[in-house]
Amino acid sequence: RFQERFGIETVAEFYGATEGPSASWNLSCNGFSRGAVGRNGRLASLILGGGLTLVELDPRTDAPLRDPQTGLCRPCAPNEPGELLYKLPDHEDEWGSKYQGYYDDPAATASKILRNVLKKGDAWYRTGDLLRHDQDGRWWFSDRIGDTFRWRGENVSTTEVAELLGTHPAVREANVYGVRVPSHDGRAGCAAVVLDASGEPGAELLKDLAQFVKKRLP
Numbered sequence: 001r002f003q004e005r006f007g008i009e010t011v012a013e014f015y016g017a018t019e020g021p022s023a024s025w026n027l028s029c030n031g032f033s034r035g036a037v038g039r040n041g042r043l044a045s046l047i048l049g050g051g052l053t054l055v056e057l058d059p060r061t062d063a064p065l066r067d068p069q070t071g072l073c074r075p076c077a078p079n080e081p082g083e084l085l086y087k088l089p090d091h092e093d094e095w096g097s098k099y100q101g102y103y104d105d106p107a108a109t110a111s112k113i114l115r116n117v118l119k120k121g122d123a124w125y126r127t128g129d130l131l132r133h134d135q136d137g138r139w140w141f142s143d144r145i146g147d148t149f150r151w152r153g154e155n156v157s158t159t160e161v162a163e164l165l166g167t168h169p170a171v172r173e174a175n176v177y178g179v180r181v182p183s184h185d186g187r188a189g190c191a192a193v194v195l196d197a198s199g200e201p202g203a204e205l206l207k208d209l210a211q212f213v214k215k216r217l218p
Contacts, residue, residue, distance in 0.1 A: 013037050015141060019112070021086045021098045021125050022051065024139055035163075037131070038139030053124070054082035054133060055117065059150045064114065073117045081132040081142040081157065085117060085124040092123075099125055130157070149178030150186040154218070161217065165191055168212050170205060172196050 003011065009029060015037035016023030024038030033039050054076040056065040064073045064083060076082035088099055101109030117124045130142040142148075143157040150156070158176040165174035173194040178187025195201055 015129075015131075015139070017127060019100070019102065020127060021088060026138070032136075033138050035140065036138040037141050040137040040139075042137075051087045053085050053087075053118065054080075054131060055085060056080075057083050057130065057145065059148055059155050062145050064117075071116060072119070073114075075118070076132070078135050079132055081130045081155075083145060084127040084129055084131045085114060086127070088113070088123040088125055090121055090123055147177075149189075151178070151188055152186070156189055161189065161191070164216055165193060165213065168209060170195050170197060170209070 002008070011028050011034075012025065013028065013036065014023060014025040026033050026036045026039045028034050028036070055073040056076055057063070058065050066073055088095055099112075101112070112126050112128075114124045114126050116122065128145050130145060130148060132140050132142055134140070141159065143159045147158045148155055149158070156178065158178070162174045162176040165171055165176070171193050175192045177190055177192075179190045181188045195205075197205070
C-alpha cells in the first residue's frame with residue numbers, strides 16, 4: 001500500500017547491528033524478495049556461506065539447543081527459524097576490528113560470544129535475533145529473541161503474526177504478544193490493533209478479522 005500510494009518502485013531493506021561484525025541487505029524491485037532483509041545468489045552464498053549460520057533455539061531458555069552427544073549447536077534446515085550467528089576468529093586476539101565489543105564493559109562483550117557452535121573451540125557472535133533462510137537465498141527476519149512465545153507445543157513469532165495482521169485493509173497497526181492463561185503451559189496469542197475506522201468496531205468487521213486470520217495463520 002505504501003508503494004502504490006507514493007509510486008515507489010524499489011525498496012531497500014537491510015539488517016545489522018552497531019556492534020555486529022557483518023550485515024545484510026536486499027534491493028527489492030518486485031514481489032519475489034519483498035520483506036526479505038537479505039538475499040544471496042549462488043556466488044555470494046559460496047563466498048559468504050561460512051561466515052554466518054542459523055542455529056536452533058530453545059524458547060524456554062533463549063539459549064541455543066545443543067546435541068547431547070557432541071555438545072555442538074544444531075544448524076537449522078531451510079525455512080526453519082533460528083538465531084543468526086556471525087563467525088569470528090577462534091582466538092580473541094585475532095578479532096581486531098571485526099568485533100570490538102562494548103566500551104569498558106567486558107561482561108557485556110563476552111555475553112555476545114558463543115563457543116563450540118559447529119566445532120570445538122570456534123567463536124561466533126550472537127545477534128539475539130531469529131531469522132530464517134530459504135532455498136532461493138532470501139533471508140527473513142522472524143523475531144527478536146524473548147518476543148517469541150510457545151503455545152500448544154508450537155513457537156509463535158510475534159513479528160510474523162503482527163505483519164500478517166497489518167495486511168488487513170482495516171488494520172493500521174498491530175502489536176502481538178503472549179499472555180499467560182490459568183492451567184495452561186506457555187502463552188496464548190493476543191493482539192492490540194489500531195483500526196482505520198473510528199469508534200467501536202462493528203460485529204461485521206470483527207467477524208471479517210477473525211476469518212482473515214483463521215485463513216492465513218497456522
